[in-house]
Amino acid sequence: MGALDGIRVLDASQVLAGPFSAQLMADSGADVIRVESTEGDLCRGFPPERGGQSTTFLTVNRGKRGIALNLKTPEARAVLHRLASRADIMIQSFLPARAKGFGLDYETIRAVNAGIVHVTISGYGSEGPLKDKAGLDMMVSAFTGLMSMTGDPDRPPVRLGSPVIDMSTGMIAYGAAMTALVARMGGKGGQAVNVSLMETALNLLAFNATNWLTEGQIGQREGSGFLRLAPYEALQCADGHILIGAASDSAWRRVCAALEAPGLAEEPRFRSNADRVGNRPAMRAEIEAILKKRPAAEWIARFDAAGAVAAPIHTVDEVFAQEQVTANRMIVERRDRDGSTLRTVGTPFKLSGTPPEPGAAAPHLGEHTDAILRDELEMSASEIATLREKGAIR
Numbered sequence: 001m002g003a004l005d006g007i008r009v010l011d012a013s014q015v016l017a018g019p020f021s022a023q024l025m026a027d028s029g030a031d032v033i034r035v036e037s038t039e040g041d042l043c044r045g046f047p048p049e050r051g052g053q054s055t056t057f058l059t060v061n062r063g064k065r066g067i068a069l070n071l072k073t074p075e076a077r078a079v080l081h082r083l084a085s086r087a088d089i090m091i092q093s094f095l096p097a098r099a100k101g102f103g104l105d106y107e108t109i110r111a112v113n114a115g116i117v118h119v120t121i122s123g124y125g126s127e128g129p130l131k132d133k134a135g136l137d138m139m140v141s142a143f144t145g146l147m148s149m150t151g152d153p154d155r156p157p158v159r160l161g162s163p164v165i166d167m168s169t170g171m172i173a174y175g176a177a178m179t180a181l182v183a184r185m186g187g188k189g190g191q192a193v194n195v196s197l198m199e200t201a202l203n204l205l206a207f208n209a210t211n212w213l214t215e216g217q218i219g220q221r222e223g224s225g226f227l228r229l230a231p232y233e234a235l236q237c238a239d240g241h242i243l244i245g246a247a248s249d250s251a252w253r254r255v256c257a258a259l260e261a262p263g264l265a266e267e268p269r270f271r272s273n274a275d276r277v278g279n280r281p282a283m284r285a286e287i288e289a290i291l292k293k294r295p296a297a298e299w300i301a302r303f304d305a306a307g308a309v310a311a312p313i314h315t316v317d318e319v320f321a322q323e324q325v326t327a328n329r330m331i332v333e334r335r336d337r338d339g340s341t342l343r344t345v346g347t348p349f350k351l352s353g354t355p356p357e358p359g360a361a362a363p364h365l366g367e368h369t370d371a372i373l374r375d376e377l378e379m380s381a382s383e384i385a386t387l388r389e390k391g392a393i394r
Contacts, residue, residue: 002029003354007181010035010083011064012104013093015043016137016163017197018121019060020170021177022091026063027347027356033083033372034064037071038394040365051338053362060170062334062344063359067373068366068394071102075392080104082377085112088184089177093121096132106192115190117180119173126194135197137163144201149208149219157221169200171348230276231255234313236288237296244287245309249273258299258306259290332358366394 004025011022012035019034019041026032046056067083069076080103084090092104099105099120106118120126123135124143138159141147146165151158173195180193202209208219224243225233231252234241246252249272256265264270264286269279276283291299296312303310312318319325330346347356373379373393387393 001354002027002357003351004028004030007031007089008087009033010080010087010090012080013091013121014041015093016056016060016166017169017173017195018091018093018119020167021119021121021173022064023060023062024171024174024347024356025089025177027358028351028354029357030089032064033368033376034061034066034363035080035083036066036068036365038068038366038391040068044365050342051336051340053364058342058344058362061362062332064363065368065372066363066366067369070392070394071104073390073392075387075390077103079373079377079387079392081109081112083372084109084116086376087113087116089117089119089181091119091121091173091177095122095134110190110192113190115184117177117184117190117193119177119180119193119195121169121173122194122196124198125196130198137166137197140165140197140201144198145205145208145219146201149221151221152223153221153227155221165197165201165204168204169195169197172200228277229273230280230283231287233284235284235291237291237299238293239295241313242291242296242299242303243311243313244303246273246276247309251309252276254306254308255287255303255310258303258308258310259287261286261290334358334361336361337364369393 007025007030009022009025009030009032011019011032013019013022022032022034041057043056044054046054048055050058069080071077071080090109092099094102094104096105100108103109106120109116109118122131123140124130124133138147141160142157147157147159150160173193176193176195180191184190205219211217211219220227223233225231225245229245229247232245232247234243244255246255252270252273253265256262268275270276270283270286300310300312314322320331325331328346328350332344332346334342334344336342342361344358347358349356370384373384373387374381384393
């Protein structure tokens with residue numbers, strides 16, 4: 001039994017943020033219908049592929065039924081509105097003019113379902129001069145300053161290693177939709193929910209935003225660590241790097257204990273954080289001269305034993321081999337259409353009474369079109385055939 005059993009969701013969004021939000025709902029038991037164009041979602045064309053399906057699409061679309069509608073036709077828009085009239089939540093991420101033309105905008109949907117929670121995901125927000133501008137994860141990371149703070153101080157800005165803004169926006173859209181759903185359950189009716197990549201990214205700036213807003217301080221590129229704390233960065237071992245952090249002088253003493261170098265803790269150049277920051281190159285040289293004597297795994301064990309803060313810098317294959325990851329059910333195995341086993345990432349939260357249960361592999365384009373029209377809208381075979389002849393469905 002899922003927390004969202006009985007909740008109907010119409011996911012007409014694109015690429016990552018909206019589909020991820022809807023996938024979280026599906027994991028918790030919601031009945032999610034994934035609406036795509038008859039050409040398919042943009043990310044279906046992103047490499048690599050597995051069994052004819054883009055792995056990007058597979059990442060955020062499990063547990064859904066798929067319908068393909070050509071919303072340029074009035075017949076397809078009529079189907080969409082019939083489905084929307086039965087939905088509790090609808091998610092869409094088209095630009096305002098396109099959304100209105102496709103009949104996906106809040107005013108149009110509210111006319112057929114006043115109680116719906118209507119989620120719009122945009123690039124730059126629902127107001128202002130950029131409200132009609134398309135927003136992509138990397139472009140928004142540049143716009144909001146995140147990219148300006150990513151990389152080494154003496155090199156150009158670099159992109160974040162993963163689409164953090166897209167995926168975070170999906171989680172925020174999920175939370176916002178649940179908030180609106182609770183409000184509706186409390187008798188406050190349906191409403192429009194607006195989420196954007198920009199607003200997500202501005203919150204991801206965290207203390208960097210507050211530092212500027214209150215103190216006028218602008219965050220800089222700091223490489224692998226924090227320039228105001230030392231050590232707090234990636235350091236070289238015999239076989240790779242580990243990340244070491246000392247956020248206080250007592251933490252520094254524990255680092256020195258793990259290194260079996262108590263003299264470093266009393267070294268005048270390194271006694272306080274200010275001292276260590278001012279003498280960072282010398283401090284790094286001293287620490288790395290010791291670290292290079294042993295492999296990373298041995299150092300992590302020594303740091304853990306000393307109560308010092310350190311972490312291995314894993315590659316993706318290494319992290320998914322960790323017992324900690326499997327213990328928290330973060331690798332989900334599901335049977336794909338061809339009988340093979342598909343592995344995807346687990347749900348990022350756990351509930352004790354109604355635990356999320358990731359569903360079947362993502363649908364192929366239009367896989368459930370006929371079944372949805374037949375079972376949800378009670379359309380006959382001849383009516384479905386007519387829609388297909390008119391190019392309204394796939």
